[in-house]
Amino acid sequence: MLLVPYIRENKEAVATALKIKNFKDIDILDLIVNTDDNRRELQKKLDDTLAESKIIAKEIGGLFKSGKIEEANIKKAKTGELKELSKSLSDDLAEAKKKLTYLLLKVPNIPHPSVIAGNSDEDNEIIKNIGEIPEMPDNALPHWELTEKYDIIDFELGNKITGAGFPVYKGKGARLQRALINFFLDEASNAGFREVQPPLLVNEDSGYGTGQLPDKDGQMYHVGEDNLYLIPTAEVPITNIYRDVIVKAVDFPIRNTAYSQCFRREAGSYGKDVRGLNRLHQFDKVEIVVIDHPEKSYARLEEMTxxxxxxxxxxxxxxxxLRLCGGDLSFTAALTFDMEVYSAAQKRWLEVSSVSNFESFQANRLKLRFKDENGKTQLAHTLNGSALALPRIVAALLENNQTPEGIKIPKALVPYTGFEYIN
RNA sequence: GGAGAGGUGCUCGAGUGGCUGAAGAGGUACGCCUGGAAAGCGUAUAAACGUGAAAAUGUUUCGAGGGUUCGAAUCCCUCUCUCUCCGCCA
Known part of the structure; x- marks a missing residue:
């Protein structure tokens, strides 16, 4: 959520910036300011009314004590009116606040100045290409055939047990998963991230805290009986550690990492691009989350990338x-870098990581703050990124490293897998 | 799941209808004292929202929400969380 005072003072700039994100409903900014004006006015009236009745209540107390019952009763009658007035004012105020929040939730984060306009992933800026794209023989197999050939990931079995998008990892496939998880966690620890193991189910408050609710309600699995949600990413529980928290500035940067399984309904996405490991309902990911001082967040973003x-x-x-263009940037992000791995057999780039700075957008919802040098509390900046999500990494590893002898495991991973080839 | 007890500020803890945003203690910060430190002494120490140029000041918040009352941390209702006992159980 953006801050109302910020919108108020920078309305033109906000409007211009939001156009880069293809945000159409610019008029909403005026509506927000008007609603906030109304809110303030009601607040003032309510405060005054309450202050008045408080004074009278005290007077009545005094009168009762000194035995002036009659006078007290006269005053009592007067507070009746004030009570009704304050009741209606506080109803109006609650209504105005609700409306304001509703409006604010509709406004996306402001993109960073470096973000260019654009409509889709095709307009993203390619910043650099690293590594050689391997030349594959014509008979190179896509991963969904390799997994069957070596019997390491069983999609059919997953269909039987659960449904599409819930594969069963078997033998060296299961081992490879475990190896990658441990590798990513070890690397993160070495890079200064604290490892946490969060719950995989979260309550409603947490869902709102990180913004999955209400917008992405339908994308999360919901356990109705207990009104809990399966997490779509560890970002949700980790970031919510800091919901309603005022952190100490000396603790900055706060770096956490967590491995978790992630659950996504992916309602509405079917087709060729989602075959095999490209898109799953349940998958594994190691996530990194950083909280820092507003002045440091962009340096941190670079560090994470x-x-x-x-x-x-x-x-x-x-x-x-890639640096995402305005149109591809998520609702909450100010700046996002994507990393895409080349999948040789599918002949396409697969997104394996997204690293974003949310600035204070998430923190405002979370009420995640810190005390600055002057002792003032202000919103912190939050960032997160996948480091990394397994399925597409596995897909690329399998496809790019296929040899006549089997799948060659990269050197860094061998200590974790305990084998050099899947064959 | 059944029975009971309880949730007060950074922490502990008092508080059963008005003088309590909240005693007292601890912690922390600053100052005094000291050659330095400890002890001692003094002062300060929540957040949100309003008004104000600022100093300052109003309102709200004692798990959450609702109710009773002129007035609620204190009484009533609902929910939630924690603890104890029983049951069940990886």
């Missing part, structure tokens, strides 16, 4: 780094 790239380099995967 570099860190994720270092993982790809160690895994010997050719990748490219």
């Amino acid at each position: 570099n860190y994720v790239q270092s993982l790809l380099v160690k895994l010997e995967l050719p990748y490219r780094l």
